[in-house]
Amino acid sequence: MNSDRIEGNWKEMKGKVQQKWGKFTDDDLDVIDGRREELVGKIQQAYGKSRDEAEKEVDKYFN
Template sequence: MNKDIAEGKWTQFKGELKENWGKLTDDEVDQTKGNAQQLAGLLQERYGLAKEEAEKEIEKLDK
């Protein structure tokens, strides 16, 4: 998994993230600054996903 979401792609990625994972707040997402590990941690926390599952979800959106 990429450690960071490309800066130029971040705005689009945030929109897709919020669309798919609405429990995440804008502030929480912004605080990760595109760090994929932190984003996966948020998915684990909010949705009870396993680490591997959360990482796969981030990878899907980052394509």
């Protein structure tokens, strides 16, 4: 799923993203606001993953 589709469907996807990455608060999800790069950064920060690992995780989840 490309970045535009993530942003366009963000309201519907917020709950599923929060289930997958349970450390995210509602405020985190509001900051991410469907932007792929923000999501990758938050995963890195919350879970201590490298950028490459976080990007692969996001791509795998949304594809």
